[in-house]
Amino acid sequence: MKTLIKNGRIVTAVDDYRADILIEDETISVIGKTLNIEADVVIDAANKLVIPGGIDPHTHMELPFGGTYSSDDFFTGTRAAAFGGTTTIIDFAVQTKGEAMTAGVDAWHKKAAGKCAIDYGFHLITTEFEDGDEREMYRLMDEGITSFKLFMAYPGVFLADDATIFRAMSAAGNRGGLICMHAENGIVINEIIKRALAQGRTAPKYHALTRPTIAEAEGVHRAIAIAEMAESPVYIVHLSCTDALNQVREARDRGIATFAETCPQYLFHSIEDYGEGFEGAKYVMTPPLREKHNQAELWKGLKMDDLQVISTDHCPFCMKEQKELGKDDFSKIPNGAPGVENRMSLIYNGGVVENRISLNRFVELTSTAAAKMFGLFPKKGTIAVGSDADIVIFDAEKEHTFGVAHEHMNVDYSSYEGWTVKGKVETVLSRGRVVIENGEHKGKAGDGQFLKRGTCVNI
Ligand code: URP
Ligand code: ZN
Ligand code: ZN
Numbered sequence: 001m002k003t004l005i006k007n008g009r010i011v012t013a014v015d016d017y018r019a020d021i022l023i024e025d026e027t028i029s030v031i032g033k034t035l036n037i038e039a040d041v042v043i044d045a046a047n048k049l050v051i052p053g054g055i056d057p058h059t060h061m062e063l064p065f066g067g068t069y070s071s072d073d074f075f076t077g078t079r080a081a082a083f084g085g086t087t088t089i090i091d092f093a094v095q096t097k098g099e100a101m102t103a104g105v106d107a108w109h110k111k112a113a114g115k116c117a118i119d120y121g122f123h124l125i126t127t128e129f130e131d132g133d134e135r136e137m138y139r140l141m142d143e144g145i146t147s148f149k150l151f152m153a154y155p156g157v158f159l160a161d162d163a164t165i166f167r168a169m170s171a172a173g174n175r176g177g178l179i180c181m182h183a184e185n186g187i188v189i190n191e192i193i194k195r196a197l198a199q200g201r202t203a204p205k206y207h208a209l210t211r212p213t214i215a216e217a218e219g220v221h222r223a224i225a226i227a228e229m230a231e232s233p234v235y236i237v238h239l240s241c242t243d244a245l246n247q248v249r250e251a252r253d254r255g256i257a258t259f260a261e262t263c264p265q266y267l268f269h270s271i272e273d274y275g276e277g278f279e280g281a282k283y284v285m286t287p288p289l290r291e292k293h294n295q296a297e298l299w300k301g302l303k304m305d306d307l308q309v310i311s312t313d314h315c316p317f318c319m320k321e322q323k324e325l326g327k328d329d330f331s332k333i334p335n336g337a338p339g340v341e342n343r344m345s346l347i348y349n350g351g352v353v354e355n356r357i358s359l360n361r362f363v364e365l366t367s368t369a370a371a372k373m374f375g376l377f378p379k380k381g382t383i384a385v386g387s388d389a390d391i392v393i394f395d396a397e398k399e400h401t402f403g404v405a406h407e408h409m410n411v412d413y414s415s416y417e418g419w420t421v422k423g424k425v426e427t428v429l430s431r432g433r434v435v436i437e438n439g440e441h442k443g444k445a446g447d448g449q450f451l452k453r454g455t456c457v458n459i
Contacts, residue, residue, distance in 0.1 A: 008021070014360060021035075027431075028389050047397075049395075050383065052392070053085065055086065060314065060315035061111070063094070067334065072411070074091075074111055078118045080409040088376065091121075092125050095126050095128065104125070114446040117430075119430065123149050126149065129167050134174070141177055144453045149181070169230035173227075181234055182237055203274075204280035205330075207286075220248060236259070238262065238313045242294050262309075263311055265285065265339065270290060271290055274289065281326065312339040313336070314337075348396070352396075394426065400420070
């Protein structure tokens with residue numbers, strides 16, 4: 001099967017030129033100025049950008065959390081991702097406390113098998129790690145699960161103490177594995193929450209007011225310090241504020257292998273979005289939305305490479321019956337929000353159109369950097385001969401309005417309802433196959449393959 005993409009403007013993290021692309025079966029085989037080659041499918045990309053498919057390295061499909069499950073399964077969530085120009089996700093499998101790490105991964109394989117519309121990999125949320133567990137960790141690494149998320153938040157659910165974090169980091173560091181850290185002081189936060197509830201403060205806005213930025217900054221500082229002692233790199237997930245970013249900056253300036261991602265919600269939303277009523281539950285996620293002044297600093301961090309990746313932390317819960325679990329108590333609102341479908345257009349508009357980052361940096365932040373960080377490059381994350389043909393034809397001039405009525409995530413609201421952005425995903429190819437065209441999904445459940453990932457190339 002041959003597919004030819006003609007007349008497009010190819011943009012990668014480093015290139016920007018006009019050329020044609022020949023795809024044979026699943027991979028890119030030729031890139032040339034003008035290719036006059038017979039093909040089964042010819043796509044005219046004149047006046048369009050041709051960019052690598054997005055990689056979202058932080059999603060939670062069907063996550064058991066907060067007394068319910070995140071509302072996207074691996075089919076609805078990955079199909080929505082494809083609509084939004086993302087062709088790879090890395091989801092978080094969960095080691096339930098008392099269970100082997102491998103059991104968590106097996107459970108996630110069962111959830112995802114035969115359901116994904118795009119390619120997928122797993123990290124493992126690691127809740128327990130004792131001496132000797134490195135054998136199991138390395139077995140998982142051999143199976144392509146090379147990154148592990150530990151939590152300093154959610155006591156009694158996911159929280160790992162400092163000794164556990166140190167053991168896991170030491171083991172990962174010895175073998176090129178990467179620890180992803182949810183860095184917030186969950187123990188102190190729980191005390192602040194108890195006080196707020198005792199004072200009758202139950203509305204969603206108190207989710208934010210009980211999780212101060214210093215609790216995140218302390219977590220980031222401690223994560224980096226433990227990583228330094230363990231001689232391991234660390235990747236901070238969903239970094240939300242200047243105070244936390246400054247800890248990353250300080251470590252990177254000292255040459256410590258510290259990496260971090262942020263998410264669109266922290267770049268575009270602020271604490272004001274909680275309002276006074278229950279509608280604010282839409283934005284109950286962790287870390288919470290911050291004061292607006294943090295946004296400019298995060299953009300600066302993205303521009304200067306103190307932040308390397310933009311993921312979504314896609315973890316949707318419907319307002320009806322799910323977020324409503326916390327109608328009378330913000331601490332019972334399931335934490336998380338949808339976003340896997342919105343990321344590429346949002347960041348193109350907010351970043352490139354609004355002159356905060358270059359077009360190459362947009363590709364790097366939404367695709368290439370995650371591929372390098374999580375052992376997928378150059379199979380994923382670029383447009384090059386030999387790479388998988390995961391390609392987005394992007395109309396940079398076309399406007400696009402977000403709204404729950406025409407989005408595909410399995411959730412009853414959009415975090416960006418009514419927002420109009422410039423830049424629309426037009427056609428999406430996943431390993432050479434057109435999966436999104438003319439606003440329709442052309443693929444099927446099970447098209448996506450599990451990705452056995454290698455190790456981070458930045459370490
Ligand atoms: O609120 C969030 N972020 N929910 C998903 C779980 C996590 O901490 O990433
Ligand atoms: Zn987290
Ligand atoms: Zn998450």
